[in-house]
Amino acid sequence: MMKNKDFLDILVEISEMMNDITDIDSLLSRIVELAKGYLNVSRVSVMLKEGDFLKIVAGAGLNFDYKDFKIKVGEGASGLVAKTGETLVVNESKNMNSEFGYQAKSYMCIPLKVKENIIGVLNITDKVNDYFDENDVKIGKYMASQCALAIERYNLYEEEKKSEKLKLIGKFTSSIAHDIKNLLNIIQGYVELLEIELDDHPALKEYIDSIVTELKMIHGLTLDILDFSKKNIMLRRDEVRLSELISEIKKHADIMIKFTDIDFTISYENDTSLFIDKEKIFRVFMNLINNSIEALNGKGVIKIDAKVMDEYVVFEVYDNGIGIKKENIDKIFDPFFTSGKIKGTGLGLAVTKEIIIAHGGEISVESEEGEYTKFIIKLPVKK
Numbered sequence: 001m002m003k004n005k006d007f008l009d010i011l012v013e014i015s016e017m018m019n020d021i022t023d024i025d026s027l028l029s030r031i032v033e034l035a036k037g038y039l040n041v042s043r044v045s046v047m048l049k050e051g052d053f054l055k056i057v058a059g060a061g062l063n064f065d066y067k068d069f070k071i072k073v074g075e076g077a078s079g080l081v082a083k084t085g086e087t088l089v090v091n092e093s094k095n096m097n098s099e100f101g102y103q104a105k106s107y108m109c110i111p112l113k114v115k116e117n118i119i120g121v122l123n124i125t126d127k128v129n130d131y132f133d134e135n136d137v138k139i140g141k142y143m144a145s146q147c148a149l150a151i152e153r154y155n156l157y158e159e160e161k162k163s164e165k166l167k168l169i170g171k172f173t174s175s176i177a178h179d180i181k182n183l184l185n186i187i188q189g190y191v192e193l194l195e196i197e198l199d200d201h202p203a204l205k206e207y208i209d210s211i212v213t214e215l216k217m218i219h220g221l222t223l224d225i226l227d228f229s230k231k232n233i234m235l236r237r238d239e240v241r242l243s244e245l246i247s248e249i250k251k252h253a254d255i256m257i258k259f260t261d262i263d264f265t266i267s268y269e270n271d272t273s274l275f276i277d278k279e280k281i282f283r284v285f286m287n288l289i290n291n292s293i294e295a296l297n298g299k300g301v302i303k304i305d306a307k308v309m310d311e312y313v314v315f316e317v318y319d320n321g322i323g324i325k326k327e328n329i330d331k332i333f334d335p336f337f338t339s340g341k342i343k344g345t346g347l348g349l350a351v352t353k354e355i356i357i358a359h360g361g362e363i364s365v366e367s368e369e370g371e372y373t374k375f376i377i378k379l380p381v382k383k
Protein backbone atom coordinates (compact mmCIF):
# COMPACT_ATOMS: atom_id res chain seq x y z
CA MET A 1 0.00 0.00 0.00
CA MET A 2 1.32 3.45 -0.90
CA LYS A 3 0.36 4.90 2.40
CA ASN A 4 2.84 2.87 4.45
CA LYS A 5 5.73 4.09 2.40
CA ASP A 6 4.50 7.67 2.71
CA PHE A 7 4.19 7.27 6.40
CA LEU A 8 7.78 6.07 6.72
CA ASP A 9 8.86 9.13 4.77
CA ILE A 10 6.94 11.27 7.21
CA LEU A 11 8.52 9.58 10.22
CA VAL A 12 11.96 10.26 8.80
CA GLU A 13 11.07 13.82 7.87
CA ILE A 14 9.69 14.62 11.31
CA SER A 15 12.58 13.05 13.17
CA GLU A 16 15.01 15.07 11.04
CA MET A 17 13.08 18.24 11.79
CA MET A 18 13.24 17.49 15.50
CA ASN A 19 17.00 17.96 15.41
CA ASP A 20 16.55 21.69 15.14
CA ILE A 21 13.91 22.99 17.50
CA THR A 22 15.23 26.55 17.69
CA ASP A 23 12.55 27.82 15.31
CA ILE A 24 9.49 26.27 16.92
CA ASP A 25 6.97 28.23 14.85
CA SER A 26 8.17 26.93 11.52
CA LEU A 27 8.66 23.44 12.93
CA LEU A 28 5.03 23.27 14.10
CA SER A 29 3.86 24.76 10.81
CA ARG A 30 5.67 22.02 8.92
CA ILE A 31 4.21 19.29 11.12
CA VAL A 32 0.65 20.56 10.61
CA GLU A 33 1.24 20.84 6.84
CA LEU A 34 2.50 17.26 6.80
CA ALA A 35 -0.49 16.09 8.84
CA LYS A 36 -2.88 17.90 6.52
CA GLY A 37 -1.34 16.38 3.39
CA TYR A 38 -0.91 12.90 4.73
CA LEU A 39 -4.32 12.56 6.35
CA ASN A 40 -5.93 14.33 3.41
CA VAL A 41 -7.92 16.76 5.52
CA SER A 42 -8.86 20.37 4.96
CA ARG A 43 -7.66 21.96 8.18
CA VAL A 44 -5.14 21.24 10.91
CA SER A 45 -4.22 23.46 13.83
CA VAL A 46 -2.10 23.34 16.97
CA MET A 47 -3.52 25.20 19.96
CA LEU A 48 -1.55 25.84 23.12
CA LYS A 49 -2.75 26.69 26.60
CA GLU A 50 -2.03 30.16 27.82
CA GLY A 51 -3.54 30.66 31.24
CA ASP A 52 -7.24 29.80 30.95
CA PHE A 53 -7.25 30.01 27.16
CA LEU A 54 -6.24 28.02 24.13
CA LYS A 55 -4.53 29.91 21.33
CA ILE A 56 -3.75 28.77 17.80
CA VAL A 57 0.02 28.76 17.28
CA ALA A 58 0.22 26.90 13.97
CA GLY A 59 -2.32 26.16 11.27
CA ALA A 60 -2.68 24.61 7.85
CA GLY A 61 -5.68 25.34 5.64
CA LEU A 62 -7.14 27.89 8.06
CA ASN A 63 -8.52 30.67 5.95
CA PHE A 64 -8.80 33.26 8.68
CA ASP A 65 -6.40 35.38 10.66
CA TYR A 66 -5.95 33.38 13.83
CA LYS A 67 -3.39 35.60 15.58
CA ASP A 68 -5.87 36.87 18.19
CA PHE A 69 -8.16 33.85 18.19
CA LYS A 70 -8.69 32.16 21.54
CA ILE A 71 -11.01 29.68 23.20
CA LYS A 72 -11.58 29.20 26.89
CA VAL A 73 -10.30 25.90 28.31
CA GLY A 74 -13.37 23.77 29.08
CA GLU A 75 -15.53 25.39 26.38
CA GLY A 76 -16.15 24.05 22.89
CA ALA A 77 -14.80 20.75 21.59
CA SER A 78 -11.09 21.62 21.71
CA GLY A 79 -11.53 23.41 25.02
CA LEU A 80 -13.04 20.24 26.44
CA VAL A 81 -10.21 18.05 25.17
CA ALA A 82 -7.71 20.48 26.69
CA LYS A 83 -9.50 20.05 29.98
CA THR A 84 -10.14 16.31 30.04
CA GLY A 85 -7.08 15.11 28.12
CA GLU A 86 -9.25 12.60 26.21
CA THR A 87 -8.99 12.32 22.44
CA LEU A 88 -12.20 13.26 20.64
CA VAL A 89 -13.13 11.76 17.26
CA VAL A 90 -16.37 12.80 15.58
CA ASN A 91 -17.46 11.32 12.24
CA GLU A 92 -20.48 12.07 10.03
CA SER A 93 -21.57 14.93 12.13
CA LYS A 94 -23.04 17.04 9.37
CA ASN A 95 -24.43 19.65 11.69
CA MET A 96 -21.50 20.05 13.95
CA ASN A 97 -20.41 23.64 14.20
CA SER A 98 -16.80 23.85 15.13
CA GLU A 99 -15.84 26.81 17.28
CA PHE A 100 -14.15 28.30 14.25
CA GLY A 101 -17.54 28.86 12.70
CA TYR A 102 -17.15 26.07 10.13
CA GLN A 103 -19.48 23.19 9.52
CA ALA A 104 -17.32 20.15 10.01
CA LYS A 105 -18.12 16.68 8.69
CA SER A 106 -15.44 14.88 10.57
CA TYR A 107 -13.26 16.18 13.36
CA MET A 108 -10.51 14.84 15.52
CA CYS A 109 -9.01 16.60 18.50
CA ILE A 110 -6.02 15.15 20.32
CA PRO A 111 -4.51 16.50 23.53
CA LEU A 112 -0.85 17.53 23.53
CA LYS A 113 0.73 16.14 26.65
CA VAL A 114 4.07 16.66 28.31
CA LYS A 115 4.25 13.96 30.96
CA GLU A 116 0.89 14.31 32.71
CA ASN A 117 0.43 17.97 31.74
CA ILE A 118 -1.95 18.92 28.97
CA ILE A 119 -0.26 21.78 27.17
CA GLY A 120 -2.64 22.11 24.22
CA VAL A 121 -4.46 20.25 21.45
CA LEU A 122 -4.07 19.20 17.83
CA ASN A 123 -7.22 19.78 15.75
CA ILE A 124 -7.69 17.82 12.54
CA THR A 125 -10.81 18.69 10.61
CA ASP A 126 -12.72 17.28 7.59
CA LYS A 127 -11.19 14.36 5.84
CA VAL A 128 -11.78 14.92 2.18
CA ASN A 129 -14.54 12.55 0.91
CA ASP A 130 -14.03 10.27 3.86
CA TYR A 131 -14.10 9.80 7.63
CA PHE A 132 -11.41 9.06 10.16
CA ASP A 133 -10.57 5.40 10.69
CA GLU A 134 -8.53 3.81 13.43
CA ASN A 135 -5.32 4.26 11.50
CA ASP A 136 -5.95 7.98 11.04
CA VAL A 137 -6.45 8.34 14.78
CA LYS A 138 -3.14 6.57 15.43
CA ILE A 139 -1.35 8.85 13.00
CA GLY A 140 -3.03 11.89 14.53
CA LYS A 141 -1.83 10.78 17.95
CA TYR A 142 1.68 10.33 16.62
CA MET A 143 1.66 13.84 15.14
CA ALA A 144 0.33 15.22 18.42
CA SER A 145 3.07 13.49 20.41
CA GLN A 146 5.71 14.94 18.09
CA CYS A 147 4.24 18.43 18.44
CA ALA A 148 4.26 18.09 22.23
CA LEU A 149 7.81 16.78 22.18
CA ALA A 150 8.98 19.65 19.96
CA ILE A 151 7.36 22.18 22.29
CA GLU A 152 8.85 20.57 25.37
CA ARG A 153 12.31 20.51 23.82
CA TYR A 154 11.95 24.10 22.71
CA ASN A 155 10.95 25.21 26.22
CA LEU A 156 13.91 23.38 27.73
CA TYR A 157 16.16 25.01 25.17
CA GLU A 158 14.81 28.47 26.04
CA GLU A 159 15.26 27.79 29.77
CA GLU A 160 18.83 26.75 29.11
CA LYS A 161 19.46 29.92 27.12
CA LYS A 162 18.04 32.02 29.95
CA SER A 163 20.14 30.35 32.60
CA GLU A 164 23.25 30.86 30.46
CA LYS A 165 22.34 34.55 30.35
CA LEU A 166 21.85 34.57 34.10
CA LYS A 167 25.28 33.07 34.68
CA LEU A 168 26.72 35.85 32.56
CA ILE A 169 24.87 38.46 34.59
CA GLY A 170 26.25 36.82 37.69
CA LYS A 171 29.84 37.21 36.56
CA PHE A 172 29.45 40.84 35.60
CA THR A 173 27.26 42.16 38.30
CA SER A 174 28.17 40.45 41.49
CA SER A 175 31.57 42.08 41.74
CA ILE A 176 30.17 45.51 40.88
CA ALA A 177 27.23 45.14 43.24
CA HIS A 178 29.58 44.10 45.98
CA ASP A 179 31.70 47.23 45.61
CA ILE A 180 28.66 49.48 45.45
CA LYS A 181 27.31 47.91 48.61
CA ASN A 182 30.53 48.70 50.49
CA LEU A 183 30.65 52.28 49.20
CA LEU A 184 27.04 52.77 50.24
CA ASN A 185 27.88 51.71 53.76
CA ILE A 186 30.47 54.47 53.92
CA ILE A 187 28.03 57.09 52.58
CA GLN A 188 25.40 55.91 55.02
CA GLY A 189 27.85 56.43 57.87
CA TYR A 190 28.53 60.02 56.81
CA VAL A 191 24.85 60.79 56.38
CA GLU A 192 24.17 59.52 59.86
CA LEU A 193 26.89 61.85 61.19
CA LEU A 194 25.23 64.73 59.34
CA GLU A 195 21.94 63.79 60.94
CA ILE A 196 23.46 64.15 64.41
CA GLU A 197 24.96 67.53 63.53
CA LEU A 198 21.61 68.78 62.25
CA ASP A 199 19.64 68.19 65.41
CA ASP A 200 18.25 71.73 65.49
CA HIS A 201 17.38 71.96 61.76
CA PRO A 202 14.12 69.97 61.45
CA ALA A 203 13.63 70.68 57.73
CA LEU A 204 17.13 69.56 56.82
CA LYS A 205 16.73 66.55 59.08
CA GLU A 206 13.70 65.52 57.07
CA TYR A 207 15.72 65.63 53.86
CA ILE A 208 18.46 63.60 55.44
CA ASP A 209 15.82 61.09 56.54
CA SER A 210 14.72 60.72 52.94
CA ILE A 211 18.33 60.25 51.84
CA VAL A 212 18.80 57.51 54.44
CA THR A 213 15.62 55.76 53.30
CA GLU A 214 16.66 55.87 49.67
CA LEU A 215 20.18 54.71 50.53
CA LYS A 216 18.64 51.73 52.26
CA MET A 217 16.67 51.02 49.10
CA ILE A 218 19.81 51.12 46.97
CA HIS A 219 21.57 48.96 49.50
CA GLY A 220 18.71 46.46 49.25
CA LEU A 221 18.89 46.62 45.51
CA THR A 222 22.56 45.68 45.49
CA LEU A 223 21.66 42.73 47.73
CA ASP A 224 19.01 41.78 45.18
CA ILE A 225 21.53 41.83 42.41
CA LEU A 226 23.86 39.67 44.46
CA ASP A 227 21.03 37.23 45.19
CA PHE A 228 19.88 37.30 41.62
CA SER A 229 23.28 36.61 40.17
CA LYS A 230 23.61 33.62 42.45
CA LYS A 231 20.23 32.50 41.08
CA ASN A 232 18.83 31.91 44.53
CA ILE A 233 17.02 34.72 46.19
CA MET A 234 17.37 34.60 49.94
CA LEU A 235 14.19 35.63 51.70
CA ARG A 236 14.08 37.08 55.16
CA ARG A 237 10.41 36.52 55.84
CA ASP A 238 8.30 38.16 58.50
CA GLU A 239 4.63 38.46 59.20
CA VAL A 240 3.47 41.69 57.55
CA ARG A 241 -0.03 43.15 57.61
CA LEU A 242 -1.37 43.97 54.16
CA SER A 243 -2.50 47.40 55.40
CA GLU A 244 1.02 48.15 56.60
CA LEU A 245 2.57 47.18 53.27
CA ILE A 246 0.00 49.27 51.41
CA SER A 247 0.62 52.39 53.48
CA GLU A 248 4.37 52.13 52.97
CA ILE A 249 3.95 51.75 49.25
CA LYS A 250 1.70 54.78 49.27
CA LYS A 251 4.20 56.86 51.19
CA HIS A 252 6.94 56.16 48.67
CA ALA A 253 4.78 56.39 45.57
CA ASP A 254 3.58 59.82 46.69
CA ILE A 255 7.18 61.02 46.79
CA MET A 256 7.91 59.47 43.39
CA ILE A 257 5.04 61.27 41.66
CA LYS A 258 5.40 64.54 43.52
CA PHE A 259 6.41 66.68 40.54
CA THR A 260 4.12 65.04 37.97
CA ASP A 261 0.46 65.09 36.93
CA ILE A 262 0.04 61.48 37.87
CA ASP A 263 -2.91 60.42 39.98
CA PHE A 264 -1.85 57.58 42.28
CA THR A 265 -4.35 55.52 44.26
CA ILE A 266 -3.91 52.35 46.26
CA SER A 267 -6.58 50.39 48.12
CA TYR A 268 -7.40 47.03 49.65
CA GLU A 269 -10.66 45.28 50.45
CA ASN A 270 -9.84 43.26 53.56
CA ASP A 271 -6.79 43.28 55.74
CA THR A 272 -4.82 40.08 56.22
CA SER A 273 -1.31 38.88 57.04
CA LEU A 274 1.39 37.97 54.57
CA PHE A 275 4.54 36.04 55.33
CA ILE A 276 7.02 37.88 53.17
CA ASP A 277 10.39 39.50 52.84
CA LYS A 278 9.00 42.98 53.21
CA GLU A 279 11.92 44.84 51.66
CA LYS A 280 11.90 42.62 48.61
CA ILE A 281 8.16 42.75 48.06
CA PHE A 282 8.35 46.46 48.58
CA ARG A 283 10.96 46.62 45.84
CA VAL A 284 8.64 44.68 43.56
CA PHE A 285 6.10 47.45 43.87
CA MET A 286 8.73 50.16 43.44
CA ASN A 287 9.85 48.48 40.20
CA LEU A 288 6.29 48.30 38.92
CA ILE A 289 5.45 51.85 39.93
CA ASN A 290 8.68 53.10 38.34
CA ASN A 291 7.77 51.36 35.09
CA SER A 292 4.27 52.84 35.22
CA ILE A 293 5.63 56.34 35.83
CA GLU A 294 7.96 55.90 32.86
CA ALA A 295 5.06 54.66 30.73
CA LEU A 296 2.92 57.68 31.63
CA ASN A 297 5.23 60.45 30.49
CA GLY A 298 4.28 62.68 33.38
CA LYS A 299 0.50 62.40 33.14
CA GLY A 300 -2.15 59.78 33.87
CA VAL A 301 -3.36 57.26 36.40
CA ILE A 302 -1.68 54.57 38.49
CA LYS A 303 -4.04 52.41 40.46
CA ILE A 304 -3.19 49.52 42.78
CA ASP A 305 -5.90 47.26 44.22
CA ALA A 306 -5.45 44.38 46.62
CA LYS A 307 -8.04 41.68 47.16
CA VAL A 308 -7.93 38.59 49.33
CA MET A 309 -9.00 35.62 47.20
CA ASP A 310 -8.88 32.13 48.70
CA GLU A 311 -5.33 31.53 49.86
CA TYR A 312 -3.91 34.53 48.04
CA VAL A 313 -3.73 38.27 48.06
CA VAL A 314 -4.17 39.40 44.46
CA PHE A 315 -2.65 42.78 43.63
CA GLU A 316 -3.48 44.59 40.42
CA VAL A 317 -1.12 47.34 39.36
CA TYR A 318 -2.73 49.36 36.60
CA ASP A 319 -1.61 52.34 34.55
CA ASN A 320 -3.08 54.03 31.50
CA GLY A 321 0.30 54.68 29.90
CA ILE A 322 1.78 53.73 26.55
CA GLY A 323 1.17 50.00 27.03
CA ILE A 324 3.26 47.12 25.74
CA LYS A 325 3.54 46.03 22.12
CA LYS A 326 2.11 42.56 21.46
CA GLU A 327 5.42 41.29 20.15
CA ASN A 328 7.18 42.34 23.36
CA ILE A 329 4.76 41.02 25.92
CA ASP A 330 6.46 37.61 26.21
CA LYS A 331 9.88 39.19 26.64
CA ILE A 332 9.39 41.80 29.34
CA PHE A 333 10.32 39.46 32.21
CA ASP A 334 13.54 38.40 30.48
CA PRO A 335 16.75 39.79 31.98
CA PHE A 336 18.08 42.73 29.96
CA PHE A 337 14.91 43.22 27.95
CA THR A 338 14.23 46.94 27.77
CA SER A 339 12.44 49.03 25.18
CA GLY A 340 11.65 52.66 24.60
CA LYS A 341 13.91 53.87 27.43
CA ILE A 342 17.15 55.78 27.37
CA LYS A 343 18.62 54.32 30.53
CA GLY A 344 16.72 51.11 31.19
CA THR A 345 18.81 48.12 32.15
CA GLY A 346 15.97 45.68 31.72
CA LEU A 347 16.52 44.00 35.07
CA GLY A 348 13.53 45.46 36.93
CA LEU A 349 10.90 42.92 35.91
CA ALA A 350 13.34 40.00 35.84
CA VAL A 351 14.20 40.64 39.50
CA THR A 352 10.54 41.28 40.27
CA LYS A 353 9.53 37.92 38.86
CA GLU A 354 12.30 36.07 40.72
CA ILE A 355 11.17 37.66 43.99
CA ILE A 356 7.53 36.74 43.44
CA ILE A 357 8.37 33.16 42.45
CA ALA A 358 10.66 32.80 45.50
CA HIS A 359 7.61 33.70 47.62
CA GLY A 360 5.53 30.96 45.98
CA GLY A 361 3.54 33.61 44.14
CA GLU A 362 2.71 34.39 40.53
CA ILE A 363 2.99 37.41 38.28
CA SER A 364 1.34 38.03 34.93
CA VAL A 365 0.61 40.98 32.70
CA GLU A 366 -2.16 42.28 30.47
CA SER A 367 -1.70 45.22 28.18
CA GLU A 368 -3.07 47.02 25.15
CA GLU A 369 -0.67 49.22 23.26
CA GLY A 370 -1.61 52.88 23.65
CA GLU A 371 -4.25 52.02 26.27
CA TYR A 372 -3.11 50.44 29.50
CA THR A 373 -0.89 47.96 31.32
CA LYS A 374 -1.93 45.82 34.23
CA PHE A 375 0.35 43.58 36.29
CA ILE A 376 -1.37 40.92 38.38
CA ILE A 377 0.50 39.56 41.38
CA LYS A 378 -0.62 36.71 43.57
CA LEU A 379 1.03 36.24 46.95
CA PRO A 380 0.03 33.47 49.36
CA VAL A 381 -1.51 34.71 52.63
CA LYS A 382 0.01 33.62 55.92
CA LYS A 383 -1.49 30.31 57.01
Ligand SMILES: Nc1ncnc2c1ncn2[C@@H]1O[C@H](COP(=O)(O)OP(=O)(O)OP(=O)(O)O)[C@@H](O)[C@H]1O
Pocket residue numbers: 287291292295319321322323324332333337338339340341343344345346347348349350373
Ligand atom coordinates in the same frame (compact mmCIF):
# COMPACT_ATOMS: atom_id res chain seq x y z
N1 LIG B 1 3.81 49.69 32.97
C1 LIG B 1 4.42 49.52 31.79
N2 LIG B 1 3.94 50.14 30.67
C2 LIG B 1 4.56 49.98 29.49
N3 LIG B 1 5.66 49.22 29.29
C3 LIG B 1 6.17 48.58 30.34
C4 LIG B 1 5.58 48.69 31.65
N4 LIG B 1 6.31 47.93 32.50
C5 LIG B 1 7.30 47.38 31.76
N5 LIG B 1 7.22 47.77 30.47
C6 LIG B 1 8.12 47.36 29.38
O1 LIG B 1 8.92 46.27 29.83
C7 LIG B 1 10.30 46.57 29.69
C8 LIG B 1 11.07 45.87 30.78
O2 LIG B 1 10.83 46.46 32.05
P1 LIG B 1 11.94 46.37 33.17
O3 LIG B 1 11.45 47.06 34.38
O4 LIG B 1 12.35 44.94 33.31
O5 LIG B 1 13.18 47.12 32.54
P2 LIG B 1 13.36 48.67 32.31
O6 LIG B 1 12.32 49.45 33.03
O7 LIG B 1 13.49 48.89 30.84
O8 LIG B 1 14.78 48.91 32.98
P3 LIG B 1 15.13 48.86 34.55
O9 LIG B 1 16.02 47.67 34.71
O10 LIG B 1 15.83 50.12 34.77
O11 LIG B 1 13.87 48.72 35.30
C9 LIG B 1 10.37 48.09 29.71
O12 LIG B 1 11.52 48.56 29.03
C10 LIG B 1 9.08 48.46 28.99
O13 LIG B 1 9.26 48.42 27.59
Ligand SMILES: [Mg+2]
Pocket residue numbers: 287290291344348349
Ligand atom coordinates in the same frame (compact mmCIF):
# COMPACT_ATOMS: atom_id res chain seq x y z
MG1 LIG C 1 11.91 49.10 35.06
